[in-house]
Amino acid sequence: MSHSFATERGGGTAPCRGRDRRERVAWVPPGLLPAVAAALLTGACGNPGSGESGPSADARMWEVRFSHVLSTGSEFHLMAERFRDLTFERTDGRFRVVIYPSGQLGGERVAFEQIQVGAVHMAITGTPVLSGWVPETQVFDLPFLFETRDQGLAAMNGPAGDWWRDLLLERTGVRSLGFLDYGFRHVYNRRRPVETPGDLAGLKLRVLQNATYLAAYSALGVQATPMNYGEVYSALQQGVIDGGEANAIGFVSSRLHEVAKFYSFTSITYNPITLLVNEPFYRGLPAEIRETVDRSAAEALAYQSEVARRMEAEAIEEMREAGVEISRPDPAPFAAAVSRNVRDALANGLPDGEALIARLVAEAERAASEGR
Template sequence: MSSNAFAETFKMAIGDAAGGTQWELATKFSEIMKDKTSGKVNIDLFPNGQLGNEQDTVNDAAIGLLDFSVLAINNVTPFSPTVGVLTMPYLIQSADEAKLLTQGPIGKELVDNTVRDAGVRIVGWAYSGFRVLTNSKRPVKTPADLKGMVIRVPRNEIMIASYQAWGVNPTPMAWSETFTALQQGVVDGQDNPYTTVYAMKFNEVQKYVTNIRYIFSLEPLIVSESVFKQQTPEMQKNILEAGQEATAYSFTYLQKTESSIRKDLQEKGMVFVDPDNNEKEWIDAVKADVWPKFYKSIGGQDKFDHVLKALGRE
């Protein structure tokens, strides 16, 4: 960050490539900051992991070497475990529920926890939608249909445990290796939001899509707390307001684009199926096998029940 009183330049890391929901959030935030400061603030964007992997950027922001980062929430969780509540399978069941949790009192508590635990402050959220399941073999409507398939997952304990609950031993694999592995048949399937499936051209190597709703993808925009504290009260206000406005934009962007992306993927030959019986088998398995394993890491079952109650579910 420049110390020039008349112009400041911040660095922002972005985990994904240009064109996805992370990029949309970052560019909108950058535009709003420039507008609010009459062009005195510039934010240099570094997409596609140029400044290190997503967990590295949390470390760098925590010690003040990096100003901002946009990253998948599961990469914040190791530093501030209570944030992991937002990654519990089948907790969030709609985009509106994701918005309610991130922008309401629970979201504020998670922001405070992250400042305390990780030395970074969440100032915005990118909403990417539900991670749908894709594969190259056959239509999947029940967990039993997964039998014999090799499914790629990130190195994420909750996601691994979810597939194990459905009777599959998934294959943890780096994101950079995933397309080639699908192309070569090393793995048969993976899960990601429609926006990612589209951006990565997975339609070229995957045929079937199952509309599961087990995890709603959220990507927080974080600022180094030490950098934030160095700013004037006016600049802090600008950062917080720009984060709120960019978050609202991200939510609208998802609503506007997801259905057209799905239609385009269908036109490109992907076949869409819905799980049987409104996903009952999928949901029952993770509630029984996955939820109890992770209560402790997110702050206890009482904390989880409090979040369910906020969503109107017991």
């Protein structure tokens, strides 16, 4: 496929007969997840199909399993609830979203694998995780690619994001319905404030399991340690790691500010987060239900962006009240220490990598100029 930022988008499992409820939050013991996934595949939703046989579209109902890794107090969950409520109302209760927060069905990698096989219908996932399936995704992980979150979101909602969504669908059979407004991942830790690149040296930080993230933080002297998000709190408590990187809302909503008292707005990486749906399931929906899903997703994503800006300010205030020391270092020394080497390594590791990066940088500049 060409590496141009073109626009072209594509869809299931058969609809399932929903039970009389709007949401179920269930804890699943990790050891039972394989059995649960197998049961979900053969359970209430029936066998995959075109969506055209069986009861008429007006009579059918769907119970949709929706997974994400953050807590019920996060902007992820608020967005999922808004999507659930909109689709429920607009389909007269026939499209019923069941939300599984806090990684109950597994972390982001597991959730994506479950979407691919149809065990989960929808999920919220960060694009850095998806680079294992679509290596070109790593271009979005370049350190200091974007200067502001508005610039990053505008680029993802433009031709660059459309190109990536098409590529994801072609490679994996999973559709992206759009992007959340997560912003940047910033460094937090339990040992010291981070004001200069040298302050990162020797810190053992939980970093996303992504080649570009690992290379960037390693270049700054960090002991970059991939780890399931659900294990981070206890690892901090026990001193297994010194810290990690997350946006302010995730840092507070996951209660990491209770065990890590230093938070620095390093802005090393912008983190696109996407709303995903199993393509065969999506394509198996009647046209009017698909239209409702698309419209509700767009409105829920816009709502999430609005809520996220407010929640970030509230999270910063909550940090201060909890005694977290907040710093806002100059990004220039960090960028000088990491950007060139990581960019060269990424360009050499991707087909047409240099040209692809150049196009993305141009798209970032376009988004920045339009935002001025």
